[in-house]
Amino acid sequence: MQHHITLSDIEAQDKIYRLNLINSVSGYKSAQLIGTRSEAGKENLAVFSSVIHLGSNPPYIGFILRPTTVPRHSYSNFKAHGSFSLNAITADQIAAAHHSSASYPEGISEFEKTGLVAETKAGTHIPFVKGSPIQLLCSYENEYLIKENNTLLIVGMIQELFIDEGLLLEDGWVQLDKGKIVSINGLDGYALPQLLDRFPYARPKTD
Numbered sequence: 001m002q003h004h005i006t007l008s009d010i011e012a013q014d015k016i017y018r019l020n021l022i023n024s025v026s027g028y029k030s031a032q033l034i035g036t037r038s039e040a041g042k043e044n045l046a047v048f049s050s051v052i053h054l055g056s057n058p059p060y061i062g063f064i065l066r067p068t069t070v071p072r073h074s075y076s077n078f079k080a081h082g083s084f085s086l087n088a089i090t091a092d093q094i095a096a097a098h099h100s101s102a103s104y105p106e107g108i109s110e111f112e113k114t115g116l117v118a119e120t121k122a123g124t125h126i127p128f129v130k131g132s133p134i135q136l137l138c139s140y141e142n143e144y145l146i147k148e149n150n151t152l153l154i155v156g157m158i159q160e161l162f163i164d165e166g167l168l169l170e171d172g173w174v175q176l177d178k179g180k181i182v183s184i185n186g187l188d189g190y191a192l193p194q195l196l197d198r199f200p201y202a203r204p205k206t207d
């Protein structure tokens with residue numbers, strides 16, 4: 001027995017049901033905390049589930065930013081400074097990470113409110129999340145308007161990587177489960193994936 005849901009069923013649903021359904025149905029998402037600093041110097045932190053790989057050479061990443069019809073502090077900050085950090089979320093950080101999505105005024109740092117600790121590194125004023133096993137420093141490169149719903153695809157380039165020892169294997173592959181790095185199920189569920197296997201580069205069968 002399957003549920004069969006049509007577009008008109010979706011449209012008739014209440015907002016929360018629709019939001020839960022559509023956010024979760026497309027699968028597990030990456031869980032990242034974006035760290036930025038405002039022009040006035042205040043740190044900012046927010047959870048994002050839409051970070052994707054765009055290409056490895058040059059190392060481009062992308063993420064979707066909700067419509068800028070309300071103030072988006074991460075957005076104004078990385079536009080002002082030209083950079084942001086991406087911090088993988090660990091199992092013991094999920095409650096604090098989720099709380100970073102609360103809408104605090106610009107002068108309030110989500111680091112202070114969530115208990116997550118800001119880490120600074122040489123050569124940049126951008127804050128990182130202390131204890132995050134993968135921290136990336138990215139430059140803001142470009143943005144593209146998704147006309148259909150007024151969201152923005154933000155394009156960033158990875159400039160520096162900080163990866164905990166033990167996660168980075170000899171062939172460059174990063175084993176996320178060794179760092180207890182979570183993924184996001186919908187808009188409020190956090191899961192701990194388990195590696196099943198790795199495979200060699202797939203080639204067409206010759207027989």
Ligand SMILES: Cc1cc2nc3c(=O)[nH]c(=O)nc-3n(C[C@H](O)[C@H](O)[C@H](O)COP(=O)(O)O)c2cc1C
Pocket residue numbers: 044045046047048049050051063064065066071072073074075098100101102103104184186187188
């Ligand atoms: C699990 C989860 C995932 C989220 N993913 C995104 C996202 O991909 N893009 C986005 O614009 N907002 C996303 N948000 C909402 C932001 O975290 C929220 O708007 C936050 O207040 C933005 O902070 P800022 O104004 O300091 O940038 C997400 C929220 C949650 C709880």
